Amino acid sequence: NxxxxxTPKFRILKIGQxxxxxxxxxxxxxxxxxxxxxxxxxxxxxxxxxxAGITDKGEVPNGYNVSRSTTEDFPLRLELAAPSxxxxxxxxxxxxxxxxxxxxxxxxxxx
Amino acid sequence: xxxxxxxxxxxxxPEGATVAFNCTYSNSASQSFFWYRxxxxxxxxxxxxxxSSGNEDGRFTAQLNRASQYISLLIRDSKLSDSATYLxxxxxxxxxxxxxxxxxxxxxxxxxx
Numbered sequence: 001n002x003x004x005x006x007t008p009k010f011r012i013l014k015i016g017q018x019x020x021x022x023x024x025x026x027x028x029x030x031x032x033x034x035x036x037x038x039x040x041x042x043x044x045x046x047x048x049x050x051x052a053g054i055t056d057k058g059e060v061p062n063g064y065n066v067s068r069s070t071t072e073d074f075p076l077r078l079e080l081a082a083p084s085x086x087x088x089x090x091x092x093x094x095x096x097x098x099x100x101x102x103x104x105x106x107x108x109x110x111x
Numbered sequence: 112x113x114x115x116x117x118x119x120x121x122x123x124x125p126e127g128a129t130v131a132f133n134c135t136y137s138n139s140a141s142q143s144f145f146w147y148r149x150x151x152x153x154x155x156x157x158x159x160x161x162x163s164s165g166n167e168d169g170r171f172t173a174q175l176n177r178a179s180q181y182i183s184l185l186i187r188d189s190k191l192s193d194s195a196t197y198l199x200x201x202x203x204x205x206x207x208x209x210x211x212x213x214x215x216x217x218x219x220x221x222x223x224x
Binding site: 042105 | 115119143145153154155156157160198200202204209210211212214215216217
């Protein structure tokens with residue numbers, strides 16, 4: 001199993017650009033999550049999904065959108081990128097509401 | 112008050128030392144607890160779950176005190192490879208079949224030769 005994979009690993013965006021962060025898991029997990037981690041700060045939940053077709057907002061959803069059309073994929077869309085969205089983005093999944101498995105992260109810089 | 116609070120450290124300890132990390136949580140509805148380890152510029156990885164009876168995994172011991180809303184992690188005989196940031200995590204039911212994992216900011220540990 002590859003586990004949770006994320007692409008791209010790194011990205012630099014200009015202010016106002018848009019992009020999609022990809023996340024795929026091959027463990028048939030129902031639960032999937034997107035977190036962001038700013039330097040010296042804890043992980044903050046952006047969006048989560050409890051199954052295909054179901055998504056819900058986390059703690060910091062503004063400026064982001066998600067979709068969950070399949071069990072495997074949970075892309076995160078950034079519209080109109082802003083410097084405040086410079087962060088490391090982690091996708092995670094779990095089979096139940098227990099501990100989660102994280103992907104390797106995407107480092108995003110908005111300038 | 113933050114939902115999960117940890118001493119940010121850093122903790123600088125010599126090899127072979129015993130080090131203890133503390134964590135408090137504010138929401139009494141939290142049901143399950145975990146310790147994650149995060150290496151520099153890497154993703155967090157599960158270190159161990161925390162049970163009310165306390166649990167041990169080799170050199171690592173985790174304790175939970177629900178009355179005090181306090182969680183601890185003890186590392187004995189520290190190794191250089193233990194250098195990382197340790198994240199305390201609480202899980203609670205957030206309604207309508209949803210659950211929420213809340214991460215502390217982490218405590219950084221540096222084990223020095």
